[in-house]
Amino acid sequence: MNLELHDIQGTVLNNRPMPYFGSYVAFRINEANAARAMLRRLIQNVSSAADWAAPKDNAWLNVAFTWEGLRRLGLSQEILQGFPIEFRQGMAARAAFLGDVGRSAPELWDFPHGNNGFHAGLLIMASTSEGRDDKLAIGHRALEGLKGVEVTARLDVGVPPTLREHFGFADGISRPFIEGQGGEPLPGQGTPTKAGEFILGYENELGELAKGPGPEALWRNGTYIAIRKIYQDVAAFRQYLQQCATDSAGQERVAAKMMGRWRSGCPLALSPDVDDPSIVADPKRNNDFAYFDDDRNGRKTPVGCHIRRVNPRDGLKDTMANARLHRLVRRGAAYGPTLAEGVTEDDGQDRGIVLGLINANPGRQFEFVQSQWVNDGDFQSQGRRTDPIVGRRDTSDDFAYPEKPVRRRLTRLPEFTATRGGEHVFLPGLGGLRWLAEMRDDNP
């Protein structure tokens, strides 16, 4: 079975380049005909997964809609009601369940998140700033003369000079290998994940055909992305590490235990006591590990650390959970200026990460991972403990892991992050985009 790469939007199967320059542009749709006209102009410029490897200008453009956006585009009620409830309600309405409370509450989200005019979005990624600007120009041209669609916000993302995300970790390393994507899995990617976990129109891990509502032409090769805009309090993170250890080696160890990888990206599973950048440099080694056989208790990679929560690999083998049903394709991009190395006072600047978590079933995948694995610890006998990097803190604020001679317990973890926006969006296939652009007002 091969995926229809020419019809799948490129970001679903391809990671951003490195270095990268990107923009996310949000649109408000006031009039269906204008939005359809914009879409007709854009479609020929939308990058498919087949284009990705050899784009003319190393720049890519993808298009997504919220449920409200599809409604304003004129999709019939019958079809609209067939979408998954998480997508229909939108992420702001799901805040209590997702742990977006306190300073992460939707009332405090950045405009236009939280039902304030995010109806369609352009996702632009490029390997140069010129490439990014060219794609932005295409977006502007698509809007020319159309009064019924307006840009509500634009957020630029770009790799910090360190080539790391703001807390200082290398990212973009681990991802599922999707059946039919072409090529061979890298060591550590394991048995290919059924394509229907990420793309509609294919069989999923339950042996069912992943489907959407309405005609197949609308949803085939489409997917959902859970977009999270997350502020990162880098000064708080650095201060906390300093409280935990007086020397930099000790601080690096605590940071690594929280993440499950050294900041270089080297997995603790393969080198638990010293960072080994040679492992990171080798794509055949940097993700080649599992947890069950030799690290069930988390002596190397703590069971409560970030990467072991969001992808427990084989670590839940003797429990009721089937980790294969909760996989996410992760796309991350940094926004805001870097906090200079060594600075531990906050400079008041806004910085963080925009995550795109790709899944075909937002309830079983993103929302499950966020609510049960990031924001609870019950699934691995960690009580109510939450993710030490990105977890909510109102229900638990400690993190414990095995150390010699006795386990280490970190208490009073501050909130290192705050959600500043969140949207469930639908990314149709290219055929789906055409269907939406051409649909009749009485679409069935």
Ligand code: HEM
């Ligand atoms: C400020 C917020 C976050 C930061 C800085 C962050 C950082 C990282 C880093 C450094 C890695 C390891 C590198 C890699 O494997 O590519 C990683 C992996 C990952 N993260 Fe996050 N992350 C954040 C939030 C989240 C959230 C909210 C989710 C999902 C709910 C998530 C899902 C994942 C997944 C699925 C992986 C791959 C794990 C694996 O396969 O081993 N992350 N993240």
